[in-house]
Amino acid sequence: MTQITASGSFHGHDLEDLPVLNLGDWFGKTWLIEIGGSYSPLFLVVEADSFCSAIEELADNEKYGHLITVADEDLGDYDPNDCHYGPSGQILELDHIMIHGDEQSKMPWPCRYHGEGLTEEGVLPTAFEHCDDTC
Numbered sequence: 001m002t003q004i005t006a007s008g009s010f011h012g013h014d015l016e017d018l019p020v021l022n023l024g025d026w027f028g029k030t031w032l033i034e035i036g037g038s039y040s041p042l043f044l045v046v047e048a049d050s051f052c053s054a055i056e057e058l059a060d061n062e063k064y065g066h067l068i069t070v071a072d073e074d075l076g077d078y079d080p081n082d083c084h085y086g087p088s089g090q091i092l093e094l095d096h097i098m099i100h101g102d103e104q105s106k107m108p109w110p111c112r113y114h115g116e117g118l119t120e121e122g123v124l125p126t127a128f129e130h131c132d133d134t135c
Helices: 051-059 072-077
Strands: 005-010 013-021 030-035 042-047 097-100 112-114
Touching (some): 005 030, 042 051
Parallel strands (some): 013 042
Antiparallel strands (some): 030 042, 030 097
16 A cells, blocks of 8 residues: 555644554544654654554554553563553553544544545545545
8 A cells, every 4th residue: 555644733833744553444533643742753643543542553553663662671660560551461651652632523633644646635534545546
């Protein structure tokens, strides 16, 4: 499948070329995940039912999951009774992650998808799964 990215506005800033995780798997219900919160945070878009599900999708993601999953050599620094666990039982470090979106909305973080076969202005995530080469 062609690489699909997302774009949208966040606090008056245009964000473009954002990686999309779990593409097409939750009816276009998109969340903006910010990792780092520093001078140059990483932004990702995740399709998920809730912000908790978005964290789970990120934790199990092959390319980006390591950003919130505690490495085996660091597990001794975490109390197993006071940890956040991922869907596969991995310990998660969530101190530097923020999730943006309106929980009560059909599309919590409004954005557009871009990629080969999509119109120049992109398509709404809620229309993506129904989109064909003519949209």
